[in-house]
Amino acid sequence: MCLVSQDLVLSLAILLLVLLLGTPSSGAFGGAENNVKSAVFLSPKVELRPGSVANKYYYDIDFPRGHVALKSFNAEVVDEAGNQVPLHETYLHHWVVARYYQPKHVTTHTGYDGHRILHKSDHISVRNSGICQEHTLGQYFGLGSETRGTATYIPDPFGIEIGNPDEIPDGYEEKWVVNIHAIDTRGAEDKKGCTECWCDLYNVTMNEYGEPLKPGYKGGLYCCYDYTQCKLREGFEGPKRSIYLRYTVKWVDWDNSVVPVKIYILDVTDSLKISNDSKGPSLNHNCKVEYEVDSCSAGNTNGNGCIDVRRSTVPMQSGGYVVYGVAHQHSGGIGSTLYGQDGRVICSSIASYGNGTEAGNEEDYIVGMSTCYPQPGSVKIIDGEIVTLESNYSSSRAHAGVMGLFYLLVAEELPQQQHFRHSTRSSFFLDIKNMFY
């Protein structure tokens, strides 16, 4: 009797376990992955005419609040009806999301302040962990044309910690700013040229502050600032259109089971200088963000076929375990690799191109970058390790304003409880048994 009933209780308990643990979407039991929250937000409206450029900074955007760990950030361009806008109509040059603290008494600052990065005295910008100079590439998230096809999720138990009340200075609150740089290429005489911001197509000879461009500067962000206009085909006319950045953020509430990751952005144009002043030697990064690729028909074959290979070597003052890696390149990009000091591959991120016309598969545009998700603990950057970033572009034609960035998420520690789910399961099992006895 007793044995039979025990067996029955046991199988009932197992059945219950399967029911309760087998449905992760129930959200009531199990690890952090079951408590993921998700929200979809729309940026303010961006208005574009055929050939026009918008480079907008919107402060205090909708964003998760409180002490949380961010798990992913996906974005794309949509029109007023919520339809996806393809890159050959509105080219998404980049979007960037950055963090800052603002005094509580200051009224929200919205709109365009004319600067690439926040540096108003009434804000404290909170940059990522490095490694470029000052405010350069200090964002938490950012991508360009590849945004629809690039994974951004952060695997459990890792996350980007934000909103920690112990870190926010007294009297301040945490806010977020988005920079959206979009180029409308409807009717453009040279769509590719417009997306690469060739100065001649924009008839631009001075930057947005009215200063003359550097001699020999052919194209890039200094020629496609807000309200500039790219050259259209003779007689082309088209309607003004409104677009939005639609972004989906996922997060979990902060708790001790979440392992924080640091954000690093490396730039292949970084030229490092060691200065030696009264304070002793120090490293000065000089990330220029953009560069030019000469056409190989101009005699620059370099023995690489028609591939332009650019490298930058920098020390990572503090390292850790790589949790995620992805490169950012522009059209013509092939892929990019980060190497360790001993030459091992830390992460390689390859560009994929569309082959159709629909949003997410636009021919000749980079519609995705492959990502690295090493088994946690398997790829480690040692403190002080000198890493080399390599960025490859096709040089079968010349390119202006291209980028070679590498975004890395690094955990300084590994989770203490590697078997978190297993241990929950067994303790839960015991609880059910206790209920029956």
Ligand SMILES: *[C@@H]1O[C@H](CO)[C@@H](O)[C@H](O)[C@H]1NC(C)=O
């Ligand atoms: C280009 O700019 C110059 C002065 O900045 C102006 O005189 C000229 O008309 C512009 N050309 C076109 C095609 O807009």
Ligand SMILES: *[C@@H]1O[C@H](CO)[C@@H](O)[C@H](O)[C@H]1NC(C)=O
């Ligand atoms: C830096 O300056 C100190 C004192 O002037 C000198 O002894 C040292 O060799 C310098 N180091 C480098 C790397 O130039």
Ligand SMILES: *[C@@H]1O[C@H](CO)[C@@H](O)[C@H](O)[C@H]1NC(C)=O
């Ligand atoms: C970049 O080019 C170098 C030199 O040809 C090559 O060794 C490397 O594999 C290339 N990397 C990518 C990601 O294409």
Ligand SMILES: *[C@@H]1O[C@H](CO)[C@@H](O)[C@H](O)[C@H]1NC(C)=O
């Ligand atoms: C695009 O590429 C995919 C996968 O390689 C292929 O199946 C498809 O037929 C291609 N489409 C066009 C329009 O070429």
